Amino acid sequence: MPHAQSRGTVAEVGIVGAGVHGASAAFHLARRGLDVAVFERGRPAGGPTGRSSGICRAYYTQPFLARVARDSIAFLAEFAEHTGGGDAGFVRTGGLYLHGPDEVAAARRTAAALVDAGVSVETLDGDEIVRRFPGIDLGGGSVAIAVREEQAGYADPHRTTWGFITAARERGAVVHANTRVARITEAPGEVELTTADGLTHRVRRLLLAAGPWTAPLAAQLGVALPLHAERHVVALLGPATAPGATAATSPAAGAGGDAGVLIDVAGGYYAAPQPDGGWMLGGLDPTPPVDPEIAPAPVGDAEFARLAEAALRRRPGPPARPGEPRSRAGSGADAGARARAGGWSSFYDVSPDWQPVIGRITQRVWVDAGTSGHGFKLAPVLGDHVAGLLVGEEPDPGLAEFGPGRFTAGELLAAGFGTARILG
Ligand SMILES: Cc1cc2nc3c(=O)[nH]c(=O)nc-3n(C[C@H](O)[C@H](O)[C@H](O)COP(=O)(O)OP(=O)(O)OC[C@H]3O[C@@H](n4cnc5c(N)ncnc54)[C@H](O)[C@@H]3O)c2cc1C
Secondary structure (H helix, E strand, O other): OOHHHOEEEEEEEEEEOOOHHHHHHHHHHHHOOOOEEEEOOOOOOOOHHHHOOOEEOOOOOOHHHHHHHHHHHHHHHOHHHHHOOOOOOOEEOOEEEEEOHHHHHHHHHHHHHHHHOOOOEEEEEHHHHHHHOOOOOOOOOOOOEEEEEOOOEEOOHHHHHHHHHHHHHHOOOEEEOOOOEEEEEEEOOEEEEEEOOOOEEEEEEEEEOOHHHHHHHHHOOOOOOOOEEEEEEEEEEOOOOOOOOOOOOOHHHOOOHHHOEEEEOOOOEEEEEOOOOOEEEEEOOOOOEEOOOOOOOOOOHHHHHHHHHHHHHHOOOOEOOOOOOEOOOOOOOOHHHHHEEEEEEEEEEEOOOOOOEEEEOOOOEEEEEOOOOOOOOOHHHHHHHHHHHHOOOOOOHHHHHHOOHHHHOOOOOOOOEOOEHHHO
C-alpha cells in the first residue's frame, strides 16, 4: 500500500495546532465527551504561545473580549479546580495602563464599560497617579490618565498550555506531537488530513488553530483569510542595572514597581515585573509583515535600547537619599546595554482589525486564529466558546462579531487605542 494511503486516526474533532488556543479548545471539547485528535507539528506551546509574555488583563475596549478576559483570568487563577490539576503559574500583580491627554475620554469610557461588566478598574488622574505610584514619571504631561485594574497579572504560557493538553488527554484526547498537517481535503461527511509522515486521518469536524500558519491551511480549502505574521520582540531588563545598584535601588525595582503589569500606551511599550525584580518588556505598535516560515531574527541592540530607555524614563528609580533628585543612573542611551538580561522574538498572527478571527469557514471546518498579539489571556474561556461552536451549541451573541466574514463585509472591529490596537 502506498505510504500516503496509510490510515491514521479517526476522530469526531480534529484540531491543527497545540498552542494555547488549540489546547484550550481540545480540553473544552474533551470535557464535553467528544473524541478529539490534536495535530501539532512541533510540541505543545512550541510556537508563539511559548514566547508569549503571558500578561493577563481584562482592560479591553471590545466588550465581549473584556468579558472573556475577565473570566479567563479567574480561570487561570483557579486552574487546578477547572482542569483537575495543573498550575497556570498565574501571578496577580495588578495592572496600570497609562494614557496621554488625547485618550482621556476613551480611557474613561472604557473603564466605565468595564465597571458595568464587573471588572474592577478605576481611573486615576495625574495627581492621583503620582500619589499612588510615586516612582512613575508622568513625562511632563505625556501621561494624563491611568486606569488601575486590581485583578490583572501574568501567567506561564507553557504551563497553561500543557495543563490543558494534560487535562484533555486525561479525558480521552489524542495528541500527535511532531506531526505536521500537510494537506486538508473536505469530503462528504468528513475532513481528511494528510500528515507529513504520510498518514491519512479522518475527522468529522476540524478546528484550525495554527496561529501564523493558519491562512495557508485555510487556502487549501479555497478560503482566503486575510491574516499576516509580524515579528515582535520581548526584552528582559535585569534588576541590577546601575553600577553599585542593589535590588532595592535598581531602576527595575524602583518605586512604582508596585504598579505590577504596566501598559504604557503613552510610551508605546509594556512591562511585566519578573520574580527577580527585573522587567519583561515589549512594544505596542505594529511592525511590518514577515514570512513565518523564516525564523525571526533575535532582539537587536537598538530594539532593546528603545524599550529599556522608554521603561527607565517612566520609572527612573528612587532618590538615593530623601530630598535628592531621583537616580538617573539606569536611564539614558547606555542603560539598555548594561541592564540587558536576555530576550527573544516570535510572531503575532495579525488580522486586519487586530481582533481574533473565530468562526466557521466551510461545512466542516472552523477557525480560531488571528489573535494579533493579545490572545494568550483569552484562551482559557474562548476555548469554551469555540468548543461550543464546533458542537452546535447556541453561541454567545458577542462571538458572532469575530467571524471571518467581517472582512469581506467591510465590518472591521474597533480595537485598542490609536496605534496600540494590540489592547483589543
Ligand atoms: C512575543 C509575544 C508576546 C505576547 N504577549 C502576550 C501577552 O502578554 N498577553 C497575551 O494575552 N498574549 C500575548 N501574546 C499573544 C499570544 O501569545 C497569542 O495570541 C497566542 O499564544 C496564540 O495562540 P495560538 O494557539 O492561537 O497560536 P500559536 O501559539 O501560534 O500555536 C499554533 C500552533 O500550530 C502549530 N502548527 C502550525 N502549522 C501546523 C501544521 N501544518 N500542522 C500541525 N501544527 C501546526 C504550530 O507549531 C503552533 O504550535 C504574545 C505573543 C508573542 C509572540
